[in-house]
Amino acid sequence: MAVRHEVRLSGSGGQGMQLAGIILAEAAILEGKNAVQTQSYGPEARGGASRSEVIISEAAIDYPKVTQPQVMLALTQESYNKYRHDLAPDALLVVDESIEVSDDLPTGTQVISVPILRSATETLQRPIVANIMALGVLVGSSAIVERESLEKAVLNRVPRGTEDLNRQALAIGFQLAANGS
Amino acid sequence: MxxxxxxxxxxxxxxxxxxxxxxxxxxxxxxxxxxxxxxxxxxxxxxxxxxxxxxxxxxxxxxxxxxxxxxxxxxxxxxxxxxxxxxxxxxxxxxxxxxxxxxxxxxxxxxxxxxxxxxxxxxxxxxxxxxxxxxxxxxxxxxxxxxxxxxxxxxxxxxxxxxxxxxxxxxxxxxxxxxxxxxPDEPPIPIIDRAKPTVPKSEYLPFDESQGDVPPLANFGEGYRFHITGLTHDQRGFPTSAPDKTAVLLDRLHNKIYNSLDDILLWETIDMEDAEIGIFAYGATARSATRAVRLAREQGVKAGLIRPITIWPFPDQLIAQYAKQLKALVVAEMNLGQLVNEVERAAQGQVPIKRVLQANGELILPETILQAALEVK
Amino acid sequence: MLAEKYLRDAMMPHIWCPGCGHGIIMQAVIKAIDKAGLDQDKTVIVSGIGCSSRASGYMNFDTLHTTHGRALAFATGVKMANPELNVIVLTGDGDALAIGGNHFIHACRRNIDITTIIFNNSIYGMTSGQYSPMTPHGHLATTAPHGNMDRNFDVCELAKAAGATYVARSTAYHAAGMADLIGKALANKGFSVVEAISQCPTYYGRRNKQGSAIDMLNWQKEHAVNVAAAARLKPEQLEGKFVIGELHSSSAPEFTEQYDQLVARLQGRE
Missing domain, CATH: 3.40.50.970 (Thiamin diphosphate (ThDP)-binding fold, Pyr/PP domains)
Incomplete structure (x- = not known):
């Protein structure tokens, strides 16, 4: 069976996790891979913890839900607490520096704790691009898609006039990944 | 393109x-x-x-x-x-x-x-x-x-x-x-449009069984001046309670579908050629079942997927055919037992049927279906 | 003859009881269509369920006898999909205002170019005499054997409040005037309502001791006050009477016209 990458992006509702998931899946598709993206709907999408999940594979994707993420992002403590329980062994866990990481993670979990929210707010003065920055960190440290495809996918999706801002956010994300690993 | x-x-x-x-x-x-x-x-x-x-x-x-x-x-x-x-x-x-x-x-x-x-x-x-x-x-x-x-x-x-x-x-x-x-730029299959009447407007009968099981349907606004009613109706579309006309209408309604099953019934099978354990699943559940088939095969269990695409009319023949071949048939669906009853009816007791039913708001896990397949092996 | 041109001989005899006012109303509709010169091939009659709604089957047009209360919703689909068609809805007081009440107010609100004739006989006739939203308070019906506790609608006020751009009322007795009012309703580009008061001697009149069909027609004559005359009367002088004539006329954007404009704009044809 071809390698199947399961990715979970989590944060609070409004942090743009759904868009981040769509962008990641579209980046994979740009590379000719298969991708499936699912998300949480309903009240939890309006605040509280929110998640978006992506499966990337060279082969056909049968079961479309994530059961054991090999890659996970958590931008808030609440989303970390709620969604970390089924991590795969040796998973990559990217968290915002504000998150207190527990000691119950599976053995081999690689934790990358970097200042995503602070960088978005302080360096770019635009907390809204934290999701794009987080994608930079995630892809920079996991290489589940190429940086080039991710950038293309981001620019395909973001509003006109915000391209430079999002490029900067991505670049900072990749830099954080390089520093953090 | x-x-x-x-x-x-x-x-x-x-x-x-x-x-x-x-x-x-x-x-x-x-x-x-x-x-x-x-x-x-x-x-x-x-x-x-x-x-x-x-x-x-x-x-x-x-x-x-x-x-x-x-x-x-x-x-x-x-x-x-x-x-x-x-x-x-x-x-x-x-x-x-x-x-x-x-x-x-x-x-x-x-x-x-x-x-x-x-x-x-x-x-x-x-x-x-x-x-x-x-x-x-x-x-x-x-x-x-x-x-x-x-x-x-x-x-x-x-x-x-x-x-x-x-x-x-x-x-x-x-x-x-x-x-x-x-x-694709163009539809991948030919687009079908409803048959139009070929008779003179004054002779048009919207429910004329002599035109075949699917009589042509005129458009409103083109001068055919026809009547549509939810009452039982005759060839003209006018209300009737005559038993013979009622029977003709209801028979034709059924015939037009059931005489065309070769065209209407769609399904997919995976690994069914040598399968001993069949898994019947549809919609998103079939995605879980597909994984379950692969996992079972990895364990040396000859499993296969039967996925009806046309749910109604129910593919009786498909089930009957595999019922003879299989040692057991697992039916997985996100409800507490609906199509499984149709499967049992169509299988006519020729194969034991295992129910994997779940109605908790979550897609059935592949492992749940696999477990059932291993139990009946 | 109008009957030859506009009625379906094959559907006769009709189901209406002797003395029923519905045939008079259907005749008024036909006269108005004829006078307006509507293209018979471009006019669709839509009805719901009940005595009045059988009229569609008797009329030689494209005709659609739908489910109970839903005529306006079906008609909305017809008119939206082909705005060139003249769409007329024939419905009853129970059909339009009880089970179909929601569709009625929303069709008014949309101001879609449909003319609706409400055959108001104050009762469910087809099912032999249950009270409707137009049965007066205190009157008798098979389901109101001790007197109707509901208050009845003033359907014209309802239509006006909900946004209809033409509203009129007439009676079977005033058949000629009714045809004129229906003609004006057909001419209005928007949602038009004509309340056509009818008599049901079989299931309403008899139970409520209103006499024969002729007595009921006379009651209509004696209790109807023309809108012009009503304007000169004091409220106490109108006690127990009802007003007939054109009750409301206004203009507002018509729904399908607006949609056509949207299509033209999006397709760059404007």
Missing amino acids: SPTVKLLQGNEACVEGALAAGLKFFAGYPITPSTEIAEHLAERLPRVGGRFIQMEDEIASMAAVVGASLTGAKAMTATSGPGFSLKQENLGFATFTEVPCVVVNVMRGGPSTGLPTSPAQSDVMQARWGTHGDHPIIAIYPSSVPETYELTIKAFNFAEKYRTPVILLMDEVIGHMRERIEL
Whole structure:
């Protein structure tokens, strides 16, 4: 069976996790891979913890839900607490520096704790691009898609006039990944 | 021209398929998890000269679709469980008056308001028998985003060819998940339009069985001046209570579907050639079942998937055929036992049947199905 | 002859009881269609369920006899999908205002170009005499054997409040005037409502001791006050009477016209 990458992006509702998931899946598709993206709907999408999940594979994707993420992002403590329980062994866990990481993670979990929210707010003065920055960190440290495809996918999706801002956010994300690993 | 590769939701793929099939009218009412279909058509339809309307309720949406179709427009509505319940009377009207249309039901957890954002497959019997009276119905059910596109076109083709409403069943998983899809510039299958009358206008009979099981349907506004009623009607469409005419009408209604099963029944099988354990699953559950088949094969268990794409009419023959071959048949569905009863009826006791039933708002895990397959091995 | 041109001989005899006012109203509709010069091939008659709704079957047009209460919703689909068609809805007081009440107010609100004639006989006749939203308070019906506790609608006020752009009322007795009012309703580009008061001697009149059909027609004559005359009367002088004539006329954007404009704009044809 071809390698199947399961990715979970989590944060609070409004942090743009759904868009981040769509962008990641579209980046994979740009590379000719298969991708499936699912998300949480309903009240939890309006605040509280929110998640978006992506499966990337060279082969056909049968079961479309994530059961054991090999890659996970958590931008808030609440989303970390709620969604970390089924991590795969040796998973990559990217968290915002504000998150207190527990000691119950599976053995081999690689934790990358970097200042995503602070960088978005302080360096770019635009907390809204934290999701794009987080994608930079995630892809920079996991290489589940190429940086080039991710950038293309981001620019395909973001509003006109915000391209430079999002490029900067991505670049900072990749830099954080390089520093953090 | 090369196809456009996109990441689309099942609901969006349904919209693309409908437009490719020539949809010109959509009436709907907001309901999760089908609302994206209405939202996208509100944006797209006027651009292609079509009409979108958000009606005052689900009942009105179904009614408006029938009215629009009678003017010749390809028409559709989309809903979920509670709305599907409300549409049933007018859906029955459409079956009896033989007005082509497509009704999408993106299934969510029930009963009642249930689980609006969670998947279920608990309306499959309602799709068959939700409206009162003896009536045939065609219901088809995709299990991927690309297949949603193709089957939406197919739904319109069946509706037009057989002059009947067609139900496109989906579930919340398929409706909401985003998946890679290749959208061709041209529809991948020929588009079918309803047969038009060839007789002089004054001689037109909208329900004339001598024209075959599917009499041509004229458009309102073209001078045929015909009558449509939900009362039992004769060839002319005029009310009748004569037992012989009633029988002729009801027989033809059934014949037009059941004499065309070769055309209407669609299914897919995986690894069934040498299978000893069959897994019967449809919609999103078939995705779990596909994984279960692979996992079972990895363990040396000869498992295979039987996936009906046409749910109604039920593929009796398909089940009967494999019932002889298999040691056991696992039926997995997101309800507490609906199509499994049809499987048991069609299998006629020739194979033991194991039920994997789950109605908790979650897609059945592949491991759950695998476990059942290993137990019956 | 109008009957030859506009009625379906094959559907006769009709189901209406002797003395029923519905035939008079259908005749007024036909006269108005004829006078307006509507293209018979471009006119669609839509009806619901009940005695009045059988009229569609008798009329030689494209005709759609739908489910109970839903005529306006079906008609909305017809008109939206082909705005060139003249769409006329024939419905009853129970059909339009009880089971179909929601569709009624929303069709008014949309101001879609449909002319609706409400055959108001104050009762469910087809099912032999249950009270409707138009049965007066205190009157008798099979389901109100001790007197009707509901208050009845003033359907014309309802239509006006909900946004209809033409509203009129007439009676079977005033058949000629009714045809004129229906003609004006057909001419209005928007949603038009004509309340046509009818008599049901069989299931309403007899139970409520209103006498024969002729007595009931005379009651209509004696209790109707023309809108012009009513304007000169004091409220107490109108006690127990009802006003007939054109009650409301206004202009507002019509729904399908607006949609056509949207299509033209999006397709760059404007």
